[in-house]
Amino acid sequence: MAGTFSQIYIQYVFAVKGRENLLQKPWRDEVFKYIAGIIKGKNQKPIIVNGVADHVHVFVGLKPVMSISDLVRDIKNNSSNFINEQKFIKGKFSWQEGYGAFSYAHSQIENVYQYIANQEEHHRKKTFKEEYLDFLQKFEIEYNEKYLFDWMD
Numbered sequence: 333m334a335g336t337f338s339q340i341y342i343q344y345v346f347a348v349k350g351r352e353n354l355l356q357k358p359w360r361d362e363v364f365k366y367i368a369g370i371i372k373g374k375n376q377k378p379i380i381v382n383g384v385a386d387h388v389h390v391f392v393g394l395k396p397v398m399s400i401s402d403l404v405r406d407i408k409n410n411s412s413n414f415i416n417e418q419k420f421i422k423g424k425f426s427w428q429e430g431y432g433a434f435s436y437a438h439s440q441i442e443n444v445y446q447y448i449a450n451q452e453e454h455h456r457k458k459t460f461k462e463e464y465l466d467f468l469q470k471f472e473i474e475y476n477e478k479y480l481f482d483w484m485d
Contacts (some may be wrong), residue, residue: 344390346431353385
């Protein structure tokens with residue numbers, strides 16, 4: 333009997349609603365671990381979850397039974413519920429609508445991992461908007477500026 337074999341690597345990028353700096357250091361890692369747990373719970377492979385106060389990068393080994401959009405929907409829904417239940421912030425936490433999803437080859441895993449691991453350092457030199465627009469250009473994704481994240485400059 334033939335099997336299905338795949339190697340699909342996706343980097344998700346999504347932002348806090350209003351691009352507010354709500355993901356604070358004292359509890360940020362707890363949220364990232366929770367997101368990794370969501371991914372594992374969906375029988376997918378979390379490679380790295382990291383980010384800064386206003387956005388997150390999630391790198392996943394995705395099996396073909398899971399759609400890209402279903403996984404990010406579940407990550408965003410479940411993690412925002414977790415943040416609200418833990419009362420990490422005053423008021424209601426939520427993610428902005430939309431996300432970026434970028435695919436990589438197996439040979440790129442280490443480079444993507446290092447890039448995501450070094451988000452704090454990276455964002456000392458480049459804004460989230462610059463970073464995100466670079467992704468869209470690098471991957472040759474056509475876009476309309478009005479449908480991108482709400483930018484806080």
